[in-house]
Amino acid sequence: MKVKKSLFWLGMLFILVLAACGGNDSSTEPANNEAQAVEAVESSGDVKTLRLSIGVNEGHPQEIAAQKFKELVEERSEDFKVEVYHSGQIADDRTATEMLQLGSLEITIPSTSPVVNFVPEYGVFDLPFTIPNAEVADKVLDGPFGDKMLGLLESQNIVGLAWWENGFRQLTNNERPVATLEDVKGLSVRTMENEIHIDAWAALGANPTPIAFTELFAALQQGTIDGQENPYPNIEMSRFYEVQNYMSNTNHVYTPFVFLMSKPVWEEMTEEQQTLIREAAVEAGQYNREVNRQGDQESLDKLKEELEFTEISPEEIQRFRDAVAPVIEKHADAIGREIVEEYLAEIENQS
Ligand code: TK8
Numbered sequence: 001m002k003v004k005k006s007l008f009w010l011g012m013l014f015i016l017v018l019a020a021c022g023g024n025d026s027s028t029e030p031a032n033n034e035a036q037a038v039e040a041v042e043s044s045g046d047v048k049t050l051r052l053s054i055g056v057n058e059g060h061p062q063e064i065a066a067q068k069f070k071e072l073v074e075e076r077s078e079d080f081k082v083e084v085y086h087s088g089q090i091a092d093d094r095t096a097t098e099m100l101q102l103g104s105l106e107i108t109i110p111s112t113s114p115v116v117n118f119v120p121e122y123g124v125f126d127l128p129f130t131i132p133n134a135e136v137a138d139k140v141l142d143g144p145f146g147d148k149m150l151g152l153l154e155s156q157n158i159v160g161l162a163w164w165e166n167g168f169r170q171l172t173n174n175e176r177p178v179a180t181l182e183d184v185k186g187l188s189v190r191t192m193e194n195e196i197h198i199d200a201w202a203a204l205g206a207n208p209t210p211i212a213f214t215e216l217f218a219a220l221q222q223g224t225i226d227g228q229e230n231p232y233p234n235i236e237m238s239r240f241y242e243v244q245n246y247m248s249n250t251n252h253v254y255t256p257f258v259f260l261m262s263k264p265v266w267e268e269m270t271e272e273q274q275t276l277i278r279e280a281a282v283e284a285g286q287y288n289r290e291v292n293r294q295g296d297q298e299s300l301d302k303l304k305e306e307l308e309f310t311e312i313s314p315e316e317i318q319r320f321r322d323a324v325a326p327v328i329e330k331h332a333d334a335i336g337r338e339i340v341e342e343y344l345a346e347i348e349n350q351s
Helices: 002-020 029-043 061-076 093-102 120-126 134-142 144-156 195-203 213-222 232-237 263-267 271-306 314-335 337-350
Strands: 048-053 080-085 158-168 170-173 188-191 207-210 227-230 246-248 254-262 308-310
Touching: 048 061, 061 080, 061 158, 061 271, 093 158, 093 254, 120 144, 120 195, 120 254, 120 314, 120 337, 134 144, 134 158, 134 254, 134 271, 134 337, 144 158, 144 254, 144 337, 158 232, 158 263, 158 271, 170 232, 188 195, 188 213, 195 207, 195 314, 213 227, 232 271, 254 263, 254 271, 271 308, 314 337
Parallel strands: 048 080, 188 207, 188 227, 246 308
Antiparallel strands: 158 254, 170 227, 170 246
16 A cells, blocks of 8 residues: 555656656657647637547558547537547657646547556556457456546546557567567567566567657668567558568457546536547447457458468467466556456456
8 A cells, every 4th residue: 555655656756747847858749739739729719629649540440430439529519629630640659648637638549558657557458468358358348447447547637438449469570480489589579668568578588679659660660670569450550561571469468448538628528528528439439349350350361461470379378378477476566466456356257
């Protein structure tokens, strides 16, 4: 409890420092975006513009569902105009989430993994080989556990409205086909900006390097790194097959997307408007899951034509699982032991 509390305050301090520094070290973009956002809201009279930022490309199941969200909101209310910005045009997941805290962006739908930098408990979703299939993911996320996780965002000036889906992650690389644990040894693999992913890939014998998704294609193209891991639709839509030769069905972790809204923006809305936005986020999220699950198989089929696909046997996957098991123990305290146990018990109950 004590540890958790001090972690919380440390986190708050970190956020405050980030906020004070403008939340970005490399460019002036967020400041510009902030100015644009304020202008967008003020200049449109009674109609409020909600800018929605995502990292994936046009045509990705998440982008298709974001358009669905726009459609639902705009047909149900005259109060809002939704603008979808894909491909990280506004910012990468982590920066976009910081912008929500400052009220300089209205909506983003990041993978949960960068959200760990704001709410450590989100690390449960990064624990490898825990969610066995999409049905269990739905039950865990749509039940009381998922609601509780959404609630934890409030302290960060963010409102969590719904669970969408990025999906099961798979390994691609440029060096060799990966059929066994030994094949992973020495591969430099890009991970998300998340300590658990970094440790999991190190435990598998790889050299993990955290890089923002927006920088990933160039890093693969320039050969700075050998490989990366993402769900099939993302590998296809981001055209990673153009700069990667091998792919294996590692299925090592399920990543949800979480629909986030800026709390300062949320608080300016009437209750009726909040209900409308929440319902549209949930409905578009259901649609996102449908499109994504169909897209997962379609993308796999297409990718098999573009790169060499290696099926890893269930016995071999068990060896991967054993290799990363200590990572769960290592991170349990940082995530919060109680929440880890609750998460694992919930998966067990729903399986
Ligand atoms: C898109 C990200 C991305 C994620 C990653 O913004 O960084 O690898 O899988 O899809 O959320």
